[in-house]
Structures are given as C-alpha cells and as structure tokens.
Amino acid sequence: MSEDLIFDIKRYAINDGPGIRIVIFFKGCNLQCAWCHNPEGISGKIEKMFAPAKCISCGTCVEVCPEKAITLTPEGILTDGDLCTVCGKCAEVCPTKAIEMSGKQMSVSEIMETIEKERIFFDQSGGGVTFSGGEPLVHTKMLIELLDECGRRGIHRAVDTAGNVSSDIILEVAKRTDLFLYDIKMMDSGSHQKWTKAGNGKILANLKAISEIDAHIIIRIPLIGGVNDTYQNIGYTAAYIAGLAGNKKEVHLLPYHNIAQHKYSKLGKLDDFETLRAPDNETLIRAIAKFAAYGIKAEIGG
Ligand code: SF4
Numbered sequence: 001m002s003e004d005l006i007f008d009i010k011r012y013a014i015n016d017g018p019g020i021r022i023v024i025f026f027k028g029c030n031l032q033c034a035w036c037h038n039p040e041g042i043s044g045k046i047e048k049m050f051a052p053a054k055c056i057s058c059g060t061c062v063e064v065c066p067e068k069a070i071t072l073t074p075e076g077i078l079t080d081g082d083l084c085t086v087c088g089k090c091a092e093v094c095p096t097k098a099i100e101m102s103g104k105q106m107s108v109s110e111i112m113e114t115i116e117k118e119r120i121f122f123d124q125s126g127g128g129v130t131f132s133g134g135e136p137l138v139h140t141k142m143l144i145e146l147l148d149e150c151g152r153r154g155i156h157r158a159v160d161t162a163g164n165v166s167s168d169i170i171l172e173v174a175k176r177t178d179l180f181l182y183d184i185k186m187m188d189s190g191s192h193q194k195w196t197k198a199g200n201g202k203i204l205a206n207l208k209a210i211s212e213i214d215a216h217i218i219i220r221i222p223l224i225g226g227v228n229d230t231y232q233n234i235g236y237t238a239a240y241i242a243g244l245a246g247n248k249k250e251v252h253l254l255p256y257h258n259i260a261q262h263k264y265s266k267l268g269k270l271d272d273f274e275t276l277r278a279p280d281n282e283t284l285i286r287a288i289a290k291f292a293a294y295g296i297k298a299e300i301g302g
C-alpha cells in the first residue's frame with residue numbers, strides 16, 4: 001500500500017461536504033494561488049514552521065540539532081536553511097511549540113485507521129471523508145487507493161480539487177468519488193497564470209468532462225477583491241457554468257479573508273496580503289444576482 005505526505009487532518013469539519021466530515025490534507029500542489037489559505041500545503045516536502053512570538057529562547061532546540069543549524073542570538077533563534085535537514089528533532093523538544101514540522105509520511109492503512117474512528121459521526125450526520133490539500137489529484141496513486149478503500153467500507157467520499165491535472169486522472173478519480181468540491185478561480189487564462197502560476201485550460205476542460213458524466217459537483221469560487229471579483233469575470237464564470245452538462249451542480253462563493261497570514265509568516269514566505277482584500281457586500285450581492293440570471297443558485301460559503 002502507498003504512503004504519502006499529509007500536512008493536516010481536520011476532524012468535525014462541516015464546510016467541506018455534507019454532514020460531519022474528516023478532511024485529509026495532502027501536502028503538495030501544482031498551483032501557487034496568491035491567496036492560498038494553506039500555504040504549508042503547496043510544497044511537496046516536509047517544512048519547518050517557526051513562530052517567533054512563542055519562542056522563550058530556552059536554547060533546547062540548539063542543543064538537540066544534529067546539524068548545528070540553529071543559533072541562539074539576543075534577538076532569538078536563527079536557523080541556517082542550508083544546514084537544516086528538516087529532521088524535526090528541534091520541534092520534538094520545543095516546549096512552547098514555537099517550532100512545528102509540516103508534513104508527515106502516512107500510509108493508507110494509517111489514514112484508514114484514523115478515518116474509521118470518526119465513523120459514528122458519519123453515520124449520524126450523513127458525513128464522510130474529504131480529501132483536500134494541497135492538491136489531492138497530484139497524489140494520484142495514494143488518493144485512488146484511499147477512495148477505493150472508503151468505497152469498500154461504504155464511506156462517503158468528497159474530493160476537493162482545483163482540477164489542474166490530465167483528464168485521464170480526473171476521470172479515474174471520478175469513478176470512485178461521490179462529490180467533487182471543484183475550484184474555479186477566474187476565466188481569463190492569462191490572469192489565472194499570473195495569480196496561480198498556471199493557466200486554466202485543463203481546469204475548465206476537466207470540469208466539463210466530469211459534468212458530462214453527471215458527477216455531483218459543488219463549484220467553489222474564491223472571490224478576492226481586486227483579483228477576480230470584477231463583474232466581467234463573474235459574468236463569464238456564470239455563463240460557463242450554465243453551459244455545462246449535468247444536473248447535480250451547486251455554486252458556493254468563498255469571500256477572501258486573510259486568516260492564513262500567520263502561516264506565511266511561520267514559513268518565512270512573502271505574501272500578497274497588501275494587495276489582496278475581501279470583496280465588498282455589494283459585489284457579493286451582484287455576483288449572486290448574476291448567477292441567478294443564468295439560472296444558477298449561488299450561495300456564500302460552504
Ligand atoms: S529540523 Fe533537524 S536539522 Fe533542522 S534545525 Fe531542527 S533539529 Fe536541526
């Protein structure tokens with residue numbers, strides 16, 4: 001059975017498909033959205049996260065580091081990224097959790113064991129498991145094994161994806177998926193390239209492909225002020241969705257918020273929070289009306 005890198009497992013989730021769910025977050029994505037709420041899910045490697053505000057300068061991490069990568073200075077600790085092998089020993093001993101490692105190698109059986117513990121909540125609420133990321137579809141082998149195993153056990157399966165993979169992959173996954181949570185960011189491929197580091201050709205083609213086999217799809221549109229909340233983009237998006245085949249589609253609009261800012265800082269990454277903002281209420285109301293004009297019920301959140 002396969003193993004892969006998982007960066008988080010969220011229990012009691014209520015916004016990632018029906019009922020109470022467990023969400024498995026794969027580490028590694030083939031997009032780099034400027035507004036990503038899970039920046040620790042972008043890299044497919046284990047990463048070290050550091051929160052200076054939690055550090056009490058005890059020096060324990062300095063003592064245990066086998067590579068001598070950490071130095072304690074009057075301003076706090078400094079890590080030499082060239083020496084660090086992300087072994088995680090410093091995180092194990094840090095008393096305040098100022099250091100945490102993101103990414104843990106897990107096997108299918110380990111994940112299934114974790115999922116099974118939640119079964120009572122699935123049964124009582126009509127919930128199940130949601131595979132997210134990162135991008136679960138780039139972890140194809142492991143994802144398919146997990147979907148098959150959940151299918152054998154009668155567990156509802158949702159896949160949260162941006163769909164930027166080959167059509168062969170998404171159609172294989174679709175055979176084993178009860179619900180797609182499918183992101184569309186924007187219709188203009190040049191803008192998509194600018195904001196996510198990839199065009200949207202495969203994404204739109206794959207949405208069309210799974211619509212044609214009448215997959216159950218919740219289309220999720222992150223709305224970011226100054227990026228994709230223009231009337232023109234919303235209109236093009238509504239027209240595109242209205243033209244898709246299949247009857248089992250809903251649209252959820254996800255207004256941007258900067259809740260993930262602390263994660264960027266822990267990873268030592270630059271972010272675009274200066275330029276990104278939440279869409280205003282008037283834009284949200286106009287967006288809902290625009291979808292309604294195309295016969296599509298759009299709701300905020302979910
Ligand atoms: S992860 Fe390992 S190598 Fe890197 S700083 Fe911590 S203890 Fe040192």
Ligand code: SF4
Nearest residue numbers: 055056058059061094
């Ligand atoms: S072990 Fe944790 S609290 Fe102590 S110096 Fe290192 S990072 Fe700071």
